[in-house]
Amino acid sequence: MTGRTDRHSPQISRRDYLRLSALGVLGTGMSGWLRRLAAETADNPQRKRSCILLWMSGGPSQTDTFDLKPQHENGGPFKAIDTDVPGVQISEHLPQLAKVMKHLVPIRSMSTKEGDHTRATYLLRTGYLPSGPLSYPTLGSLLSKELGNTQADLPNFVSIAPNKTLSPNAYGPGFLGPQFAPLVVGEGTGVVQNDAANVDAALKVKNLTLPSGITRRQADERLSILNDLETDFAATHPGTPTSSHRSAYAAAVRMMRSKAIDAFQLDQEPDTLRDAYGRNRFGQGCLLARRLIEQGVPFVEVSLNGVEGNNTFGWDTHQENFEAVKSLSEVLDPAWGTLMTDLEQRGLLDSTLIVWMGEFGRTPKI
16 A cells, blocks of 8 residues: 655555554554555656545444454354355354455454543544643545645545534544634434435535526625625734635635535446445445546545444434444445445555444453
């Protein structure tokens, strides 16, 4: 996944990155990886790198998904099924992912001592435990800073259907400032909705088009007046808040005028493909992530926070665990499996790292 630091350093491939991650070799080298990744992207603009984070709020159980313990006293009722990697088995409720396991690397050696959802969410998303007044940036903001193009038509970090209840500060840019904050679409619980029209509406960016009755010329004249006012204000009130405000407005106008906003038009995709992803917020969010990656957005996160009809907070499945995990898996599997296949068919998989994680896993017996 990572590139070269200079002409003489060996290149690390995506598969090597995943292999080394599984061995724990890269566990402490995130900052160096980001710098190398940014350097290669700058040297070779044709070799864009992207990351899609599939965030599972609540803490998914590893023993009910990717690390089953069949015939063990701590094992659950789910059956283990074979994958396309000999010797590797996963849950029976993830059949599509079993077919693309050759592209996945479960990291079974990772553990945590943090059992509080709020603190663990902050730790996994920022790399730090919450302490004091300093707010650290979330992973997407870091990659936005290192890989992003400040003059791009689309934001460098898009967050789809986040639920920030557990740790709101873990989802923002922290000390990097608002210019590295995500564009948020579909914010809320992110539960399954079978009404495709509602899902489409939830995953659109509001006010991207001009209001009815307003021409492009009128809009340009209004923006010109706004620019004059902001220029005068900036002259007498210089500082980061003022410059950030102007940058945000400029980015919004640039996005509104760009053809790239068609990425949010999911109805341009074939119905068969949309059905394959799943007609729910997470499934269509994964499809949107692919469309954004195609447009050069370096970091997109999609959250699976719950399933309609289950009385659980996402993957925090203390009540009716197995039924809840089964329902969540039935949403996760087609969306993620189709995303992998879709990216591969479009030649994007080798340049895209997909990370599936929550704030922690589960201890089956205490």
